[in-house]
Amino acid sequence: MxxxxxxxxxxxxxxxxxxxxxxxxxxxxxxxxxxxxxxxxxxxxxxxxxxxxxxxxxxxxxxxxxxxxxxxxxxxxxxxxxxxxxxxxxxxxxxxxxxxxxxxxxxxxxxxxxxxxxxxxxxxxxxxxxxxxxxxxxxxxxxxxxxxxxxxxxxxxxxxxxxxxxxAYYKEGINPVKIAVEGDFVRAVKGGTGNAKTAGNYAASLKAQHDAEKQGYSQVLWLDGRENKYIEEVGSMNVFFKIDGEVVTPELNGSILEGITRKSVIELLQYWNIPVVERKISIEELFAAHHEGKLEEAFGTGTAAVISPIGELSWNGEKITVNNLETGPLAKKIYDSLTGIQTGVAEDPFGWRVVVETE
Amino acid sequence: MxxxxxxxxxxxxxxxxxxxxxxxxxxxxxxxxxxxxxxxxxxxxxxxxxxxxxxxxxxxxxxxxxxxxxxxxxxxxxxxxxxxxxxxxxxxxxxxxxxxxxxxxxxxxxxxxxxxxxxxxxxxxxxxxxxxxxxxxxxxxxxxxxxxxxxxxxxxxxxxxxxxxxxAYYKEGINPVKIAVEGDFVRAVKGGTGNAKTAGNYAASLKAQHDAEKQGYSQVLWLDGRENKYIEEVGSMNVFFKIDGEVVTPELNGSILEGITRKSVIELLQYWNIPVVERKISIEELFAAHHEGKLEEAFGTGTAAVISPIGELSWNGEKITVNNLETGPLAKKIYDSLTGIQTGVAEDPFGWRVVVETE
The missing domain is CATH 3.30.470.10 (Aminotransferase class 4, branched-chain amino acid transferase, N-terminal domain)
Structure with missing residues (x-):
């Protein structure tokens, strides 16, 4: 060295x-x-x-x-x-x-x-x-x-x-939060700085977040800047949905931040043999899945909160509740596993931990 | 008071x-x-x-x-x-x-x-x-x-x-500059912060500008973030084109900065009874106008440079020259009039000047 x-x-x-x-x-x-x-x-x-x-x-x-x-x-x-x-x-x-x-x-x-x-x-x-x-x-x-x-x-x-x-980042802890789908403001667009961790993306997010809080929501769900159709992120986190037994997260497209917790969640699900796919997912598809009774869980992932379950989603005047506003079993399992690895109480089969030598 | x-x-x-x-x-x-x-x-x-x-x-x-x-x-x-x-x-x-x-x-x-x-x-x-x-x-x-x-x-x-x-902001002064049309990177998008004067817009612009300079261009011409089709701004300026006797500038759409020089140029043209229109204009239309011999002038407007004529535009492997790479008569007339009003050598029929009392 x-x-x-x-x-x-x-x-x-x-x-x-x-x-x-x-x-x-x-x-x-x-x-x-x-x-x-x-x-x-x-x-x-x-x-x-x-x-x-x-x-x-x-x-x-x-x-x-x-x-x-x-x-x-x-x-x-x-x-x-x-x-x-x-x-x-x-x-x-x-x-x-x-x-x-x-x-x-x-x-x-x-x-x-x-x-x-x-x-x-x-x-x-x-x-x-x-x-x-x-x-x-x-x-x-x-x-x-x-x-x-x-x-x-x-x-x-x-x-x-x-x-x-x-x-904890959220006062609610691992309790599910209420999220408003943002229809007007955009966090980032292809060709912009959305996949870089840079101040301007966060500055751009403040207004929508501020307005959502005034309406009683914790965060907003961002849609893409080109068509205002596809799901991108939630607040300053990546987002996952469990639909009909399969876990779906928006694919990396240049405007989504390449979250390290996101990557770890995908690798953990693959390790557990739980189906997980990175693809485009529209807000219409998500609400349709809910109407068919197939939207089982929704949660954000990020370093600050680790896992943040979504209990309610509001879009176009419609409110839907996910998993009865309770933390779902998958979100809980991922949270426990990730924090277990991070804090040293669980095994680390991936070699994700790095020890800080203190003499 | x-x-x-x-x-x-x-x-x-x-x-x-x-x-x-x-x-x-x-x-x-x-x-x-x-x-x-x-x-x-x-x-x-x-x-x-x-x-x-x-x-x-x-x-x-x-x-x-x-x-x-x-x-x-x-x-x-x-x-x-x-x-x-x-x-x-x-x-x-x-x-x-x-x-x-x-x-x-x-x-x-x-x-x-x-x-x-x-x-x-x-x-x-x-x-x-x-x-x-x-x-x-x-x-x-x-x-x-x-x-x-x-x-x-x-x-x-x-x-x-x-x-x-x-x-002068540009070392070239009022001499025409070479501009690359940016096909990949995006400055701003509807719903973002493009019409606010905020740091993130400028941070987002640095990479494209840097790459363009390495290719021998002074600035980039930005296209819209939704379709990569419509003209938005040039560098950190608004942009105007004289096409077949009419002056065209991109309409304010939420992602374009509402330039004060832009507004003043429009008011000046109206005062002179020169046709001026704010509307969407695509890069295809601009190049087509050139091919038909109708693109007479092109220039950027902003506080720092006031008027910056565009002498050459490069897009999709094609380079076009505007007004033989010379400052056009309209750009010159606007520059002289605006700077004349600003510096007190010309009349100010609009009441744009404000005197700073120094005792």
């Missing part, structure tokens, strides 16, 4: 840790952060772990104006044996570079980024909560820092990793 | 000004900036003019992750009589609030924002260049500052205005 150089400057003023049994999502951050800079002609340089601190940028920095940025999200878990586990972090680093290409951001060395991520977690290891349902959320992100108002790729970037001990 | 309160803290360390006859675009900034903050429950508060300085944000600030931000761009001109003029700045403030609504950002008081903008320019009035072709570019922008990793609208924002003395 290559020798990697990271300068470590430890905080002399450690924060008080929150009550790990009362964590919410994404509001508390650890004592340290990782930073590395990019300068055209120099490449990535000055990798360092420093006390968690504000980022200072010129007001003309490209990130503020043209949103040239990408990010990732993954979780670290504390096992009963006090081992810290990551879940398929190599997949996050690969996707980060795919996002970089789409946003014309210089690629990172995936092995080094993973090394840096583990080293940062090791420094802040006391922040990995061990209460059930909790984890340490890891947020790597890269953003354009060059002070320049012309529209072109930046010549300077920062790559930052921050850590946040988190509880 | 209402009494507005802005705290002014003048810089005690003024910068050296650049040579105003050698300005490029968006690299040099003035001595001061305007800032105002928003906090949920308090509204917009603490409006202030301060020395130009870095912005410091928590690494978890929503702008870095979910791109909740909007901006505007306009120019101030120094007339021969040393008067400072703005061009339709009220239109920018209206559009800023339309963008705010789409991005779920709290609206600003348009009159106050314009007052603040003028006051900032007055403070930095010595930075408004008077060399021909130069101006003071004004960049108002609003961004989400709350430190929170969940996906929802921020509870905190900053509204900042910065100023930059600029030369």
């Amino acid at each position: 290559k020798e990697y150089q990271i300068d470590v400057q430890l905080s002399s003023n450690l924060k008080e840790k929150p009550a790990f049994d009362q964590l919410s999502f994404g509001t508390v951050f650890t004592d340290h952060m990782f930073i590395m800079d990019y300068t055209e002609g120099m490449g990535w340089h000055d990798a360092r772990i420093v006390p968690y601190q504000p980022i200072s940028l010129d007001p003309s920095a490209i990130i503020f104006h043209y949103g040239q940025t990408v990010f990732e999200g993954l979780k670290a878990y504390n096992t009963k044996d006090n081992e810290i586990l990551l879940f398929r972090p190599d997949e996050n680093m690969k996707r980060l570079n795919r996002s970089n290409k789409r946003l014309v951001i210089p690629e990172i060395d995936e092995d080094f980024a993973l090394y840096a991520l583990k080293k940062l977690i090791a420094v802040d290891k006391d922040w990995v909560p061990s209460v059930e349902g909790t984890s340490l959320y890891v947020r790597p992100f890269i953003f354009a820092t060059e002070p320049y108002l012309g529209v072109r790729p930046s010549a300077q970037y920062s790559f930052v990793i921050i850590l946040s001990p988190v509880g | 209402k009494e507005y309160q802005i705290d002014v803290q003048l810089s005690s360390n003024l910068k050296e000004k650049p040579a105003f006859d050698q300005l490029s675009f968006g690299t040099v900034f003035t001595d001061h900036m305007f800032i105002m903050d928003y906090t949920e429950g308090m509204g917009w508060h603490d409006a202030r003019i301060v020395p130009y300085q870095p912005i410091s944000l928590d690494p978890s600030a929503i702008i870095f992750h979910y791109g909740q931000t909007v901006f505007e761009g306009l120019k101030a001109y120094n007339t021969k009589d040393n008067e400072i003029l703005l061009f339709r700045p009220d239109e920018n403030m209206k559009r800023l609030n339309r963008s705010n609504k789409r991005l779920v950002i709290p609206e600003i008081d348009e009159d106050f924002a314009l007052y603040a903008l003028k006051k900032l320019i007055a403070v930095d009035k010595d930075w408004v260049p008077s060399v021909e072709g130069t101006s003071l570019y004004v960049r108002p922008f609003i961004f989400a500052t709350e430190p929170y990793l969940g996906v929802r609208p921020s509870a905190q924002y900053s509204f900042v205005i910065i100023l930059s003395p600029v030369g």
